[in-house]
Amino acid sequence: MIVIENLTKRYGETMAVDAVSMVIERNSIAVIVGTSGSGKSTLLRMINRLIEPTGGRVLLDGRDTGSEPGYQLRRRIGYVIQGHGLFPHRTVAENIGTVPRLLAWEEDRIRARTAQLLEALQLDPAVYSGKYPHQLSGGQQQRVGVARALAAEPAVLLMDEPFGALDPIIREKAQDDLLDIQRKFGTTIVLVTHDIDEAFRLGDRVAVMSEGRLLQYDRPEVLVTRPANPLVARMTGSAERAMRLLSLTTAGEAALPLTAGESGADAIVVPTSASLREVLSELLWRGSECATVADANGAPLGRLTVAAILARARPA
């Protein structure tokens, strides 16, 4: 758990970060969004003390992060930046082994961990271990950057616009991979982005920042249904809020139980993981009223109607 208390950074007259307080639960993803210059990166870098705060403090699992040398703290916290920052003179395996080597792990353990991470990120260790960063595509470099940040099994991962340089399709894949990884390793993630869609897709909680201040920090559906002020509403996109709300609920969560006699034999079958937004779009496209929600084996679990979906597009 990360507790941020009154964290402040001042550069001369500029308040880069102004008395921000927030709590990030263990094993959750917190996403920080905001316009350019709103203080997102500064806030993130004060968590691992790449930037020393002017005021306030950060507690990591109850312990003040100021109580140990910064470099030691950073070895326990994963850090991924836009444009990955891989070491061009070191191979993929050497890049990933950076922090374990700083922590003086044994070579066997480093090798095993490197292979495990490369596999988890769908890079064949036999092929990629010995390559240099410039021999990889942008998406592969980004994945190696994530693997490097996770190498020493950090409990916390900080990510500053990690997908900013990827094209939309690879970016979506990278987001899915991140969710998988987060589930697999149980890492607590704080991620900074410009992209509100990305924030809603990844965040258990989303923090909206403007001019150094934290405007609102809550679950995504709360940001949509009850924005704390007009700026948050504008940022979450008031014109799209109904659709955004639908995108936050999956078909599995919203499915109505099958009543006796219903076979679940609608023409349209959707997986439980589909968002209501996707199901609605499919129903409208096909001019149909109902869809069957099926599990991975195709067994019907419930159904969804246009009316039931629309009912969820309004604040409760």
Add this chain to the structure above:
Amino acid sequence: MSTPGFSLPRPASAQQSAALPRVDRLGALLTLLGAAGLFLLPFVTFKANRILPGDPRGLAQVLPVWATCGCWATLAAVAAVVLFAVNAPLRLAAALAGIVVTGTALAAAANALTPAHNLIVRVAAGAGFWLLLAALGLLAADAITRMRPGPGTRVLLLAAFLGAVGLTLAQGTFDNVSVMREYAVNAAAFAVAARQHILLSLGSLGAAVIVSLPLGIFCHRVPRLQPGVLSALNIIQTIPSIALFGILMAPLGALAAHVPLAAAVGIRGIGAAPAALALFLYSLLPIVANTVAGLKRVSPATVEAALGMGMTRRQTLMSVELVLALPVVLTGIRIVLVQNIGLVTVAALIGGGGFGTFVFGGIGQAATDLVLLGAIPTVVLAFSAAVLLDALVERLDRVPQ
């Protein structure tokens, strides 16, 4: 104009070259130069003694007819190869064959013109010989460049070249050529000069590296200081070397006069001390500037990642920033080393020693052979240093940014 318009001429010229053999431009130019050297200029000059003006002699005047014809025939074959062949190893072989023949002709001419046991007569290589050798050397260099050898191969080639030259000289092949006569007289002084020359250039370089690296790192870290430091070093760099030697003579002389310890460790107004100090000062700018440039080329994201992963500032500097900047820093060191090897020659004027002693001694006595005895090894030394450090830079710069 559209792109296709530009690409049109290319296939046309390709067809042309298939129909009739293309003449290699560089080959043509160098063949002309070589021919001019061979036929228009004296191949050797004959002097009754060391200082008298020379009497020019052509190849045909000195060697027997069969040898002259053999020489011309070989060089004609070399010309044919460099004019028409594209194959780089073949061109290199031709150039080397030409160099061997030219060298042999010089040795033979010197032997033919020197009466037995006569140590007074001097037979010097003439302008024609030098021009021919230069043309052939350029051809060899061009052929090697076309073969794109890796850094290791280039060092091997250099070693082979130096080894071959060394062996030939040790064999006594050129003992009757005037420069070698001069060497025979000055052998002991030559060894001393060589040691001084190498020590002065490497020593001042070493001291400059020790000072410049931290200074460059400092300038990189504190960008405000950069313009000031660099322009101060730049001003030193613009002082002509002789003037700088002179400027340093006074304070060092005073230092030696008033501080006995300074005098005891060999610091004097003239000699090696002002020379070393001047070379050191000249060496600062290239290394500092290149250190700054090398560090600047390390991407900020890489540095941030290093710090973000828990490397200390020192670890980041040593194992990331400096490693990535090293090729650029080494380029600066290469500039300095080659520059110093040349400048040490001038240092002889204030008693710094080195090969310059022969050059200035030779100028004073109007003895060209003595000048060459100083100049040739200086050039070979500078050339070798350049090849070695270039290879090292390329070797280390395998990983692109």
